[in-house]
Amino acid sequence: MTKKYLFDINSPQDVKKIPQDQLPILCQEIRDLIIKVVSMRGGHLASSLGAVEIITALHYLFDAPHDKIIWDVGHQAYAHKILTGRREQFCSLRTYKGISGFPNQFESIYDTFIVGHANTAISVGLGMLTAMNMRRINGKVISVIGDATLTGGMAYEALNNAGHMKKNFLVILNDNEMAISKNVGGMSKYLNKIITAPIYNRLKKDISLLLEKIPTIGHNVIKTSQKLEESIKNLIVPGIIFEELGFRYFGPVDGNDIFELIKIIKSIKDNSEPTILHVITKKGKGYKPAEENPESFHGAVPFIIETGEPAKKTSVTRYTDVFGDALVDIAKENTKVVAITAAMCSGTGLKQFEEKFPDRFFDVGIAEQHAVTFAGGMAKEGMRPIVAIYSTFLQRSYDQVMHDVCLQNVPVCFAIDRGGLVGTDGPTHHGVFDLSYLRNIPRMVVAQPKDGNELRSLLKTSVNYDGPFAIRFPRNTIPAPMKNEPMTEIPVGTAEIIRQGSDAHILTLGNHVYIAQEVCDKLANEGLNVGVVNARFIKPLDLDMIKTVIKDNKPIITIEDNVLMGGFGSAVLEAIQDMGFHAVPVLRLGIKDEFITHGELPELYHLCGLDSEGIRKSIESFLERISSRSIFAISE
Ligand SMILES: Cc1ncc(C[n+]2csc(CCOP(=O)(O)OP(=O)(O)O)c2C)c(N)n1
Known part of the structure; x- marks a missing residue:
């Protein structure tokens, strides 16, 4: 019988006791537990399965909580929770008073920072490291980011700053080529080029093989090989962006191969300069339905493990669905209507719009600030942009809403989903601030429909309104059945007894x-x-x-x-x-x-x-x- 390890792990110290060649067994046990619990509770399955080896390798090699591991978004960190003393409580994932779906410093000393919003990990890591240096506290800092993090501006602000500060900071870029949907943009193409550059990868492998064949590798040989590798890299993948920013770039390596990961992390963990390790992982790794359909298993509802089918078949109508349908209806009549999302196409109900009007659909990446200013620019030149966004993520774009939309007095409609409490995702995702942060901006109209029918009418009203207009609606289902009524404009500023x-x-x-x-x-x-x-x-x-x-x-x-x-x-x-x-x-x-x-x-x-x-x-x-x-x- 295969030996089992997971049930002996009560802290990261226990991970280090496992013989290295047995770690794949541990990873499999972690995967099984994640699949079992998420099948009951729902949650971020695909990302968490893809990150199991990265998390295991980090706890094997570093000394948390003395060393700080910081997750971007944190939706991928279930294995981290399991390995840091919360294995038993893990079955209470996302339940009231149970384990949070995201890292939470009030839940465990191993969770260095509360996360849930994207693009924060490099800034947080650099901030922690700087403070630790100033206070002469020893310890390493490792920030783990996803490839979609690099669609957001703050990641570049942080990389730029970190490269300049030249600290011994390790960033692990977990690249699965996916955000929630397929990742978008120039950076994503660039990363893909690195991964798939056949000549570079072949040459790199050949060089390693060659070096392994030399019996004693002297210092000079290593140096020469590094130089050679660098010159090949520059030749075939010109202008490595990270290196230009001041990071040493390593990779790409297979991030689901625990041995390869341990080997490379061991060799770079004591680097004295900012280092980025590019690892390739598979979203949904180890669970076929999630590998085949990583988008639906990004935020999974409870499901039947054997089939991957939802455990409960529901036929409820959500505000999101009503919004998506209404927008398509409006866009058929008004060709100026365009839809903008910040990497949340399906979450905000825009799938149908994307299919029907691909030229009028814009996924800008996890870049809420840009999304809003981009909308401001489009509106200025005569289009009718609808920014479909979650309430909590719009918080990111406060100045853009004020400066680039309301001050300009341009007709941008904000379709704000998840307005109000959202449930199991918790405090990072509750959209309970938007009424307060929007109503104090001059010119902004702020509305909330009482049901799906009124949402349709408000959307129509907003598209014909000559100025900024915010419609917020909740994650909840609609409280009354849809009537097959035409959308009618509602006079702005009128209530209903x-x-x-x-x-x-x-x-x-x-x-x-x-x-x-x-x-x-x-x-x-x-x-x-x-x-x-x-x-x-x-x-x-x-x-x-x-x-x-x-x-x-x-x-x-x-x-x-x-x-x-x-x-x-x-x-x-x-x-x-x-x-x-x-x-x-x-x-x-x-x-x-x-x-x-x-x-x-x-x-x-x-x-x-x-x-x-x-x-x-x-x-x-x-x-x-x-x-x-x-x-x-x-x-x-
Ligand atoms: C500011 C912000 N916008 C949007 C989201 C919603 N969101 C959660 S995870 C995710 C995709 C993350 O992709 P990546 O970082 O590549 O990690 P992966 O899930 O692929 O492992 C998005 C868009 C968020 N958490 N924060």
């Missing part, structure tokens, strides 16, 4: 318009007559509507899937104050001033008091307090 109330009104957005109605039904049973307004526009607010519902100082309750600070409730409060209605009691429900953990959406809404039960309780106690004493504005 869903239900009149005589005791108070709830002003809210998105799915909470429906949840609020459930709450009002329950409150009605207790003799409270509370109305519901679909505010729809966070900016401009429908002031006439607000005036109507606060008549005679009727209380207002605002509900939003956003932080309370500076969000929708704040906007309503400011408006009431500015209009001089100082005696209107206001209760704001939303997300408090804290980062929300990971978990299933219903659990998180419950945690934040934003499920129907939490909302009902808050409103009841608010109305009770009002009747017993005079209160004006509170937030819960």
Whole structure:
């Protein structure tokens, strides 16, 4: 029977005890565990399977947590979690109070930094190394980045700086030629050229073979061989970009061959200058369905291991799907409409658009800042760009939204997906800040549809609007069935009364318009007559509507899937104050001033008091307090 190793590993120190020739067995055990757990919990399978050997080799050769290993995005680091004392808890991956799907320094001392957004690893690594040097702390720093990281600007800012600082910094470039979809752009082509340069690779192999045949390799021979290799490299792969930036470049090597990895990392780990090791891996390695379809197994839903089929067949409609369909319908009529994504084509529902209008579809790589300014430029020259982007990634482009879109007053539509809590991806991915960070920018219209039908109409409105327009919608499914209605424009800044109330009104957005109605039904049973307004526009607010519902100082309750600070409730409060209605009691429900953990959406809404039960309780106690004493504005 083959010996097993994984169950004896409780820290990276235990990895070092395993005989080198047995490491492939350990890697297989890790893979099996990852496949088993992700099949139950969902998660980033394909990237994690591809990185198993890199992670095992790093823990075999370096001394974490003394040496710092930093992951870019961190979605590939499941093996790292397993090898750093979390093997047993790994089965709780992405569950509430369980193991986070991304490295998290509050979860383990081996996770050096919280990650989840791309392109940070080189900057973080360089920052840590610089601080360690200044504080005379020994230790190596290794940043692991994916090839798609090199589509993002911050990676180059960091490489440029690191090359200049000349520190003994190791960057491992894990190249699987994929982002979530196929990687894009000039850098990707360049890396591909390095990998596939047949003459260079053949010559390099021949030189190594030749050297191995020389019995005692003297210092001079090695030096000559390095020079020879370098000159060949320069001849065949001219102007190695990394070397020009000040890095020593090594590779490409097979990143799924643990022996090759250990050999090369051993030989470069003590380099005194910035070093980049280019390794080639296979996304989904070791699990056939993921190897064959790495895109669907990038962020996998729970699946049946034997077939790779989803464990649950669902036929729900997501806002993302509605958006994708509506955009195609609009683009058929309006040839100026173009779609822009920052490496999130399928996640943002643009697949159909890409197929139907390939010339009007732009995947710019993981480059949100560029995506927005690129859209600004296109809009200036007469096109109608739709930037389809996740709320949390738009945070990257704050200045671009302000300077290159709103200040220019150009008609860019931001279709902001994952607005609100997202669930199991956790705090790096919750899109709960956008209402606050967008509504303070002059000229920006900010809207949230109550359901799929309204999303279609808002999209149509935005395409015909002459200025910046943001529509945010959640990861959630739509709360009501689609009606086969034509898209109708909605006058900007108009709210909709869903239900009149005589005791108070709830002003809210998105799915909470429906949840609020459930709450009002329950409150009605207790003799409270509370109305519901679909505010729809966070900016401009429908002031006439607000005036109507606060008549005679009727209380207002605002509900939003956003932080309370500076969000929708704040906007309503400011408006009431500015209009001089100082005696209107206001209760704001939303997300408090804290980062929300990971978990299933219903659990998180419950945690934040934003499920129907939490909302009902808050409103009841608010109305009770009002009747017993005079209160004006509170937030819960
Ligand atoms: C700023 C930002 N934009 C988009 C994403 C979504 N995202 C997660 S992983 C990924 C692709 C990463 O590709 P790569 O770094 O090459 O790693 P691989 O998954 O191929 O191993 C993207 C676009 C993100 N995490 N951060």
